[in-house]
Amino acid sequence: MSDANKFGGTGPVREAHKFDATALNRWMEQHVPEFAGPLKVEQFKGGQSNPTYRLITPNHEYVLRRKPPGTLLKGAHAVEREARIMKALRQTGFPVPTIYAECDDASVIGSEFFIMELVKGRIFWSATFEGVDNEHRHLYMEEMNTVLARLHKVDFISLGLRDYGREGGFVSRTIARWAAQYQKDSADAGSEQAMDLVILWLKENLPERDETSIIHGDFRVDNLIFHPEEPRVLAVLDWELSTLGDPIADFSYNAMMYRLPSDILGGIAEFDLKALGLPNENEYVAHYCIDTRRTDIPNFDYYVVFNMFKFAAILHGVKARAVRGNAASAEAATVGNRFVKVAQLAWAAAQRSPSTRK
Template identity: 50%
Template sequence: MDVFEGAATVRPGYELPIAALTAWLERHAPDFRYPITVNQFNGGQSNPTYRIDTPGKSYVLRRKPDGPLLKGAHAVEREHRVISALHAAGFPVPAPLALCEDDAVIGTPFYVMEMVEGRIFWNPTLPDLTPDQRAAHFDALNATIARLHSLDIQALGLADYGRPGNFFARQVQRWSRQYQEDDLAGRDPNMDRLVAWLPDHLPEDDGAASVVHGDFRADNLIFAPDGPQVRAVLDWELSTLGHPMGDFTYHLMMYRLPPQMIGGFAGADLQALGIPSEADYLAAYCDRMNVSLPTERELRFYMAFNMFRLAAIFHGIKGRIARGTAASAHAQTMADNMPALAALAWAQTGETT
C-alpha cells in the first residue's frame, strides 16, 4: 500500500494552470506567498488532490476531475461544507481555507485546506509499531469514529446535509442505480444478485442519524508522528447524514477484506499484532455509543451492504477509466479487484446460490 504514499510530479492530464491558480491563492489563501510548487498526491481514487508548497506554508487542493461525471459524484462543495462545520466543532479535520465554485479559474470547482503534517498508515496492520502501540492506535480509530457519530447534527448546522431515516433503503437504491447506470463499466453476476437481495433484507431503521464519513479507514486519517493522537480525518466525499452503525460496519470490513483490498487484513494474526478481535472492536464501539450489539442477521446485512457499496465504488472507477476521468494512478487495481469484492460481498449473505 505504500504506492499511495506521498506526492509526486503532477500526472499527465491533471496539470493546473499555475498563473490563474497563483492569482486566486493570492486573493483567498491566508498568508500566501509566491512562487508555488505543485505536486499531486499518489493516494485518492476520485477527486484529484494536490500539495501546494510556498515559501511560507503548504496547502492541499481538492478538485473535481475533468470530463463527464455521474450525477452527485465528486461533490467538493459538500466536502468543504462538512469539514468547515466539523472544524468549527473541534473535530480533527484540516482547516478549510477557501472554496472556489468558478470553473474559469482552473477548469473545475475546488477548495483549499491546510496541510496537516503527521503519519498516514497505508498498510491497515500499522507496521513498524509495537503490539501495544498498535492497540492504542486502533483504540484511537474506534474513539474517533464514535466521536463523529456522537456529534449533534443540529448544533453542527448540518441538519439538511442529508435525509435522516430510511438510510439503508436509500443507500441500497443509490448504489444499485449507480452500478446499473454505468454502462461503460459492464455487469457482474454477484452485483446483480446483491441488487436483488439487499432490499429484501433491510434491518429495522431506528431513526438514528449522524454525520457519517462513508470511507473511514486508517489511511484516511493523519496520526501524530510519534503517538496515537488523530490529527485529521481526510476524504469526506462520501459523507452524508446516515445511520452510524452502517458507517461503523463499513470501517469494520477491514477484518474481512483480504490484504489486496484497500484497508483489509483478513487472515492476519491479530493477537500477535496487538489488534483487537472483530468482536471486541465492535463491542468497544457499541459501548462508546451506548447501543446494543447488532444481531447476527443484522451484521450479515451490514457486511454484505458495505462490501456491495465498496464494489459499486470500484465499478464506478472502472467506468471512469473507460471515460478517461480516473484520478488515481492506481485506479486500474481498484477496478480489477471489483469482481472478487463482489463475490466476497455475496458470501456475506450466507446464501448458497
C-alpha cells in the first residue's frame, strides 16, 4: 500500500537506501538516451515498499525505482513487473510515465531498478480534492473513475500480457491467501471476532461471476498525477500490486473511499458530498457502469467487504511485524492497530449487504 506522503517532497537518501551515485551516473550515460550528468540524488519521502528516488541533472529530472537492498521474499518488490506493465500500457496511450531504461544487474547500485519520467503535476491526498472549487470537483472525481474504467477495457492479450497473472478465480484465491496470512499472523497480533466472521461470510457468499482484466491493485487518488490546472490525469503511479484480476474487485477498492473515514485510506464517508460538489456512491458506480457498458454491478457490496477484509489483513500483518520488532516504519504499531476498526467496518458492511445468501 502506498503512503499518503510518499511523493510529498524529497530529502536526503536514507542511510539504508544509499548507493554509489557515480556508478549510476556511468550506467545512465550508457543506457539512458540524451543523459548528461552530473547527477544529484534525492529520495522521495514516505513509506514506499520499493525505494523511489529523484534524479536531478542540469537539464533533466528522472525517477528511479528499485528493489530494496537485502534478502527479499520470492516474487516481492518486482520492479521489473512495474516497468513491464507501464511500457505495455504506454503503447495504448494510457497515462503512465515513460520508462527510459531498466537494469537487472544488481551490482550497479545494489539491486535491480528502472529509470522513468518525472511527471510534474498536481497530487491530491484525498478525493475531497482540496483546493478545487466546488463547481469543478466532480470533474476530477469523474476523471479518476474514467481512467480506471479505461484500464479495465485494455485488451491485455493483444499487449502480450496473458502471462501477467492468472485468468479467473481472483477473488477466491485472494480470500484464501489473506485468510491464511491472517491466521499465521494471529500468533503475534491476536485475532478479532469480526475478522473471523467476515472470512466465513466471504467464503459463503462468493459471487458466481468471474471476469479478468488488468487491475492496478491500489487505485486511489494519491496514486494519480493530475494536470496542474485541468481535471485530467497525466500519470497513474505505483503499479507494484498490478496483475490480472477481477475488474470489479479493483473498482470497488477505489470506491471503498465512500465507506471509510478520512483517517483510513483517505476515506470520505464523513463528508457532505453534495456540499462539496462530489458525486455520491450510487452516482460514482453508475458512471463506471456507463464507461464499461454495464447495466449494473451485482453484488457490489460483496466486493466492498472483500476489499475491507484484504486491507484489514494487511494492517494485521503490519501489527504482527511491529510486535515481532521487524516492521519497516516507526509508526507500524499505530497503523496496525487500525486493523480492528477496519475488520469491524467490514463485518458491519457484510451484515447490511444484500449479497448475503439467505
